[in-house]
Amino acid sequence: MDTPYPSETGCCPKFDPTPWQDREHHWTDKPFIKDRVGCFCYIPLTFGRAMRRCGAHLERGKAFTPAPPLVLSDHTSRWNMDIYIEVPHPVPGADNVTLSGxxxxxxxxxxxxxxxxxxxxxxxxxxxxxxxxxxxxxxxxxxxxxxxxxxxxxxxxxxxx
Missing domain, CATH: 3.30.1490 (Dna Ligase; domain 1)
Known part of the structure; x- marks a missing residue:
C-alpha cells in the first residue's frame, strides 16, 4: 500500500507532537477499523500483516483520513494487541468500531x-x-x-x- 501522505521516507510522514502533547480529548463515536496482532511477551509478531490487511480495507473503501490517521495499539495481553486505525467513515468488509470517552x-x-x-x-x-x-x-x-x-x-x- 502506498501512503497518500507526504513523507521523506515514502512511508511514515514526519510527526507533529503539538496536537498530542499534554492534551485532553473528548471523542464521541470516533470511527476506527480494528484488527488483531499476535504478540510474544508484548512484542508484536504479526503487525505488518495486520497493517497490510487494514491498508487493503482503506484502499478498497476509500477511507483515508485527510491527515495521517491515528493508529492506536491496545495491548490486551502478553499475547495479543488490538490495533485501531482512524477512518473518516465505516469501511465495508472491515471490523468497524467507534471509540467514545x-x-x-x-x-x-x-x-x-x-x-x-x-x-x-x-x-x-x-x-x-x-x-x-x-x-x-x-x-x-x-x-x-x-x-x-x-x-x-x-x-x-x-x-x-
Missing part, C-alpha cells in the same frame, strides 16, 4: 523498554487531575525504519479516564 495524551521519546514508566507517569497525571484510568492506548508514530531515518521514536501515550 475522555482521553489524556502525552508524547514520549525513547525506547519501548520505557513503556511501563510512561504508563506510571500517565497514571500519576490522571490521578493529579482527580481521574481514574480505564485503559491505556499507544500511538507508535513511526515504523522502525522511519524512526531510524528521523533519528527519534516519538510515542503518543493515551489513557482513557
Amino acid at each position: 475522555t482521553f489524556l495524551s502525552k508524547v514520549f521519546k525513547g525506547s519501548y523498554r520505557e513503556t511501563a514508566n510512561w504508563g506510571r507517569e500517565m497514571e500519576a497525571w490522571a490521578a493529579s487531575q482527580g481521574q481514574t484510568v480505564k485503559r491505556h492506548l499507544m500511538y507508535y508514530t513511526y515504523c522502525p525504519k522511519c524512526a531510524r531515518h528521523y533519528g527519534e521514536n516519538p510515542v503518543v501515550y493515551f489513557v482513557e479516564v
